[in-house]
Amino acid sequence: AAAVPTVTAIRAGRLVDVVSGKLLTNQIILVSGDKITAVGPNLTIPAGATVVDLSSATVLPGLMDCHTHLSSEPGDNYYEDMFRKSPIDRALLAPTYAARTLQAGFTMVRDLGSSSLIDVSLRNAINAGTLPGPRMLVATFALSATGGHGDPTTGFAPGLKFGENPDFTGIADGPEEIRKRVRTNVKFGADWIKVLATAGVLSEEGSAGAALYSLEELKAAVDEAHRWGRQVAAHAHGAEGIKLAVRAGVTSIEHGSLLDDEGVQLMKKNGTWLVADIYDDDYILSEYAKKGFPEKIIEKERSVGKLQRENFQKAVRAGVKVAFGTDAAVYPHGGNAKQFFYMVKFGLTPMQAIQSATIRAAELLQWQDRTGSLTAGKLADIVAVPGNPLTDVRALETVQFVMKEGKVYRNEPKP
Ligand code: ARG
Structure with a gap:
């Protein structure tokens, strides 16, 4: 039987929507395999999903x-x-x-x-x-x-x-x-x-x-x-x-x-x-x-x-x-x-x-169909920083979470 891709659910306290240019709050991002499958405020987290809690962080595209x-x-x-x-x-x-x-x-x-x-x-x-x-x-x-x-x-x-x-x-x-x-x-x-x-x-x-x-x-x-x-x-x-x-x-x-x-x-x-x-x-x-x-x-x-x-x-x-x-x-x-x-x-x-x-x-880079925003269907390239980079852009210098193509490379929640 084909392996079922693992689903990861990211709870984002703040989310930088680079498409609309807006900062959203309390969003959920669902990731399956190497892709984002859904983004929204009231998504049901599927049973068995791995939950990443970034509810006190700001999440943005890689x-x-x-x-x-x-x-x-x-x-x-x-x-x-x-x-x-x-x-x-x-x-x-x-x-x-x-x-x-x-x-x-x-x-x-x-x-x-x-x-x-x-x-x-x-x-x-x-x-x-x-x-x-x-x-x-x-x-x-x-x-x-x-x-x-x-x-x-x-x-x-x-x-x-x-x-x-x-x-x-x-x-x-x-x-x-x-x-x-x-x-x-x-x-x-x-x-x-x-x-x-x-x-x-x-x-x-x-x-x-x-x-x-x-x-x-x-x-x-x-x-x-x-x-x-x-x-x-x-x-x-x-x-x-x-x-x-x-x-x-x-x-x-x-x-x-x-x-x-x-x-x-x-x-x-x-x-x-x-x-x-x-x-x-x-x-x-x-x-x-x-x-x-x-x-x-x-x-x-x-x-x-x-x-x-x-x-x-x-x-x-x-x-x-x-x-x-x-x-x-x-x-x-x-x-x-x-x-x-x-x-x-x-x-x-x-x-x-x-x-x-x-x-x-x-x-x-002509990769806009595949990456560059937190949009369903794109590669799950996702990062997070503590604080709010829209009020202090230097927050981007302290990245705490890194996912590339659905795989987590860093996850260091700050106390
Ligand atoms: N690689 C560039 C060069 O050598 C670096 C220029 C760095 N200086 C600057 N002001 N950006 O020409």
């Missing part, structure tokens, strides 16, 4: 971070990280980062770039149930111009080599190489394509924001990605690079630091998402000098950090679509929810901030 790198994290020392870690060292650490992310309430992530295909292996092991972690969509190798943010030898002595196998870097110049890199990434298991449209902060190229790919190159990336049913996320700090990427048809702009008014209008017109990691400035400026990061990198951070937050606010006010993404790996994994405070400080309501990490994130 959180989603649309920009992580689960295969790395800054250690104590820049040069140790750069030169003394093998792909095997990184692969051994990645499951710990994934577990921390899930424990923090993030049940799904879009992982935007990894070395050595660690992201593909991690995603597959999580999907197989071998490792605990968030459901992952992965980008494999970030496409980078030579000398750009994703060229690992940028800033070092000529002749230095990382990864002899050209299949194992994302460096691609010109439309032909870009198309081949997109195809190779898809062949290796990429769900998304990441392009580094501009220079970056935490790498040694001269500026943080120079546009490093031409419109023609970016269009080639988007066109090729679309042929394979993939969408493109573009790392872009500088105003010019942001606009080139938007014009080329990318789905999301990552960072968006120096976004100008014309860029805002273009993003609105094209429906491009903004995924801005506006917590990271704090962590970089307080910790990275101690880790031995070169002063020129810290200086680049000073040149974009504050402007990024102001431009985020400008974009929010103008009505640009915003999804939650933190660039986890810049700061230690598991601290993802710290960004909510900054999103509220810079223009979102607490409800909008939560929506950016649930229903809006699901929309960006």
Whole structure:
């Protein structure tokens, strides 16, 4: 006989309904197998159901971070990280980062770039149930111009080599190489394509924001990605690079630091998402000098950090679509929810901030039919926090309950 799926009944004292934008009280959520089967105030709890009592907590959909790198994290020392870690060292650490992310309430992530295909292996092991972690969509190798943010030898002595196998870097110049890199990434298991449209902060190229790919190159990336049913996320700090990427048809702009008014209008017109990691400035400026990061990198951070937050606010006010993404790996994994405070400080309501990490994130990832809200028929990705995140968004930093696809990974009721 077929096994009858176990039914779990969650008593939710408060429930964040991200669809209506309302806070409901005294709800019951029924979960069967990996799905939510019913949500409502007066449901009958079936006999034999396991009851989870969250009657003094706030229950919300599993959180989603649309920009992580689960295969790395800054250690104590820049040069140790750069030169003394093998792909095997990184692969051994990645499951710990994934577990921390899930424990923090993030049940799904879009992982935007990894070395050595660690992201593909991690995603597959999580999907197989071998490792605990968030459901992952992965980008494999970030496409980078030579000398750009994703060229690992940028800033070092000529002749230095990382990864002899050209299949194992994302460096691609010109439309032909870009198309081949997109195809190779898809062949290796990429769900998304990441392009580094501009220079970056935490790498040694001269500026943080120079546009490093031409419109023609970016269009080639988007066109090729679309042929394979993939969408493109573009790392872009500088105003010019942001606009080139938007014009080329990318789905999301990552960072968006120096976004100008014309860029805002273009993003609105094209429906491009903004995924801005506006917590990271704090962590970089307080910790990275101690880790031995070169002063020129810290200086680049000073040149974009504050402007990024102001431009985020400008974009929010103008009505640009915003999804939650933190660039986890810049700061230690598991601290993802710290960004909510900054999103509220810079223009979102607490409800909008939560929506950016649930229903809006699901929309960006094109998973809105399967997750992103507490709705019957969707996957049972459910978290809970003590207190009320709509009055104090920092409540999201202390997750007490985590269920992913119907399975409980954390349940620590507070006294
Ligand atoms: N990965 C990004 C880069 O190196 C991190 C930027 C962090 N800074 C910030 N203000 N968001 O470019």
